[in-house]
Amino acid sequence: MNNTQESFITSFFKLESASGIILMFATALALVFANTPLQTYYSLFLDTPVEIRVGALGLSKPLLLWINDGLMAVFFFLVGLELKRELIEGELSDKRNIILPGVGAIGGMVAPALIYLYFNADDPAAIAGWAIPAATDIAFALGVLSLLGSRVPTTIKIFLTSLAIFDDIGAIIIIAVFYTAKISLTALIVVSCCVLILTLLNKRNTESKSLYLLVGLIMWVAMLKSGVHATLAGVILAMFIPIKSKTNSQYSPLKSLEHDLHFAVAFFVLPIFAFANAGINFTGVGAEHILHSVPLGIALGLFVGKQIGIFGICWVAIKLNLTKLPDGISWGSLYGTAVLCGIGFTMSLFIGSLAFEESGVYRLFDERLGIIIGSLASGVFGYIVLRVSLRSNNVIPSPR
Numbered sequence: 001m002n003n004t005q006e007s008f009i010t011s012f013f014k015l016e017s018a019s020g021i022i023l024m025f026a027t028a029l030a031l032v033f034a035n036t037p038l039q040t041y042y043s044l045f046l047d048t049p050v051e052i053r054v055g056a057l058g059l060s061k062p063l064l065l066w067i068n069d070g071l072m073a074v075f076f077f078l079v080g081l082e083l084k085r086e087l088i089e090g091e092l093s094d095k096r097n098i099i100l101p102g103v104g105a106i107g108g109m110v111a112p113a114l115i116y117l118y119f120n121a122d123d124p125a126a127i128a129g130w131a132i133p134a135a136t137d138i139a140f141a142l143g144v145l146s147l148l149g150s151r152v153p154t155t156i157k158i159f160l161t162s163l164a165i166f167d168d169i170g171a172i173i174i175i176a177v178f179y180t181a182k183i184s185l186t187a188l189i190v191v192s193c194c195v196l197i198l199t200l201l202n203k204r205n206t207e208s209k210s211l212y213l214l215v216g217l218i219m220w221v222a223m224l225k226s227g228v229h230a231t232l233a234g235v236i237l238a239m240f241i242p243i244k245s246k247t248n249s250q251y252s253p254l255k256s257l258e259h260d261l262h263f264a265v266a267f268f269v270l271p272i273f274a275f276a277n278a279g280i281n282f283t284g285v286g287a288e289h290i291l292h293s294v295p296l297g298i299a300l301g302l303f304v305g306k307q308i309g310i311f312g313i314c315w316v317a318i319k320l321n322l323t324k325l326p327d328g329i330s331w332g333s334l335y336g337t338a339v340l341c342g343i344g345f346t347m348s349l350f351i352g353s354l355a356f357e358e359s360g361v362y363r364l365f366d367e368r369l370g371i372i373i374g375s376l377a378s379g380v381f382g383y384i385v386l387r388v389s390l391r392s393n394n395v396i397p398s399p400r
Contacts, residue, residue: 018143018146018266018267019139019142019143019266019267019270019271020139020140020141020142020143020144020146021143021146022266022267022270022271023137023139023140023143023270023271023274023345023346024140024143025271026271026272026274026275026278027274027275027278027345027372029275030042030274030275030276030277030278030279031278031279031280033279034279034280034281034282035280035281035282035283039281042279045063046062046063046064046276047062047063047064048062048063049061049062049063050062050063050066059221059224063276064276064277067272067273067276067277068273068276068277068350068353069224069229069230069231070220070230071269071272071273072231072269072273072350073220073230073231073233073234074234074261074264074265074269075231075234075265075269075270075273076172076231076232076234076235077216077234077235077237077238077261078234078238078258078261078262078265079165079168079172079234079235079238080234080235080236080237080238080239081238081241081254081257081258081261082165082258083165083168083169083235083238084238084239084241084243084254085243085254085255085258086162086165088243089243091158091161091162092162092165096323097162098162099317099322099323100159100314100317100318100323100324100325100326101159101162101163101165101166102166103313103314103317103322103323104163104166104309104310104311104313104314104338105163105164105166105167105169105170105310106166106170106309106313107308107309107310107312107313107314108134108136108163108167108305108306108309108310108338108341109134109167109170109309110134110309111301111305111306111308111309111310111312112133112134112301112302112305112306112309113130113131113133113134113301113305114305115133115297115300115301115304115305116129116130116132116133116297116298116300116301116305117130117297118297119293119294119296119297119300120293120294120297123293123294126293126294126297128355128356129294129297129298129352129355129356129367130355131171131174131178131179131351131355132298132301132344132348132351132352132355132367132370132371133297133298133299133300133301133302133305133306133344133348133370133374134167134170134171134174134301134344134351135167135171135344135347135348135350135351136163136164136167136306136341136342136343136344136347137343137344137345137346137347137348137375138160138161138164138168139266139270139346140343140345140346140375140379141160141164141340141341141343141379141382142157142160142161144340144343144379144382144383145157145160145340145386147383148383148386148387148390151390151391152386152390153328153329153333154328155326155327155328155329156328156329156333156337158326159326159329159334159337160337160340160341163310163341164341167341167347168347171347171351172232172235174351175229175231175232175351175354176228176229176232179229179351179354179355180227180228180229182227183226183227183228184225184226184227187222187223187225187226187227188222188226188228190218190219190222190226191219191222191223191226191228191233194215194216194218194219194222195219195236197215198212198215198216198219198236198237198240199240201215201240202240202242205242205246206242207242207245207246207247207251207253209241209253209256209257212237212240212241212253213237215237216233216234216237219233219236219237220233220234229354238254241253241254241257242254243255270346273346273349273350274345274346274349277346277349277350277353277368278345278349278368278372280366280368280369280372285369289366289369290369290373294366294367294370295366295367295369295370295373296370297370298344298348298352298367298370298371298374299369299370299371299373299374299377300374301374302342302343302344302348302370302371302374302375302377302378303339303342303374303377303378303381305342306338306339306341306342306378307335307338307339307341307342307378310337310338310341311334311335311338314334314338330389332385332388332389333386333389333390335385335389336382336385336386336389336390337382337386339378339381339382339385340378340379340382340383340386341378341382342374342375342377342378342379342382343375343378343379343382344371344374344375345371345372345375348371348375349368349371352367352368352371355367
């Protein structure tokens, strides 16, 4: 690995770790607002109507939905940029680096979903939330990892980040396939036209970022009207941004956009989303609420399902010689990392809003309770396991 790559990875982890700490603060602030006399102002803030109108075309939504549909589209745009870069010239461009985090991500999505379905199989309304515990919050997880300081090998951070990228791909597919409303053919035709224009821009080696973003904005509005979730417009747009310049070998439109967006997403988009979605009022909350099948299924899916799914399938893949344990990672630290992936938080909150918003029973049973409990348990236990496993510098060699 050259110095440029090391510098990029180091700065990336520092940014994501700091973002995780800011997310913790935003979550705590939301809980304070929701459980004090400030609750009135918190609700007014989220319910503030915001309307944008150009002639006959208008969008009117409460501020909460602008945050969830608009700001999160920016987040998914950044995810798409990172994914494209990683697949073309990053860690995931080497197929040998794909197998372990790839199979781990599959296990980490399937096992939590099965646990959730076990507890909610008899409730048709609750079944819609099956994908909530399948998500991993990379910023939060790296934030917890940063608390362990320099003792954490870079290979653990790379494995965690790679697994989270595959996890994000799974979340994108889940949102596209399972969480769509009534489809508007007219709006989808507009989306298709935008995709065609983006294809032409890419084929002609157009490097104007503003031009791509303008077409992306039109596509986002059309996607919002289509019934397919608008955040997917961000991922689609990212796939057409050129990674290399034809006129300047030192310049990359994709990396330039990625650099410009990282700070805004890490320190504005995700904290605002967390603040807007994590505010649970605990007044009157008792054991029956915590033990309700929805929050219980989510909490156990995140805390138990993630570690079983990720560590279990990685163990099987290594034992079958399909891959090997990366240098610097012991079985103990692999297990601790798997536990840490049970921090679902922002992605789980986002999928939860989609799952129950469409069903008409949005937050009748508060999925946020299960997300916070499961994520908190995973963060604390994962930190303890990693602290113990990293105490020794003796790394168990991977089986050959």
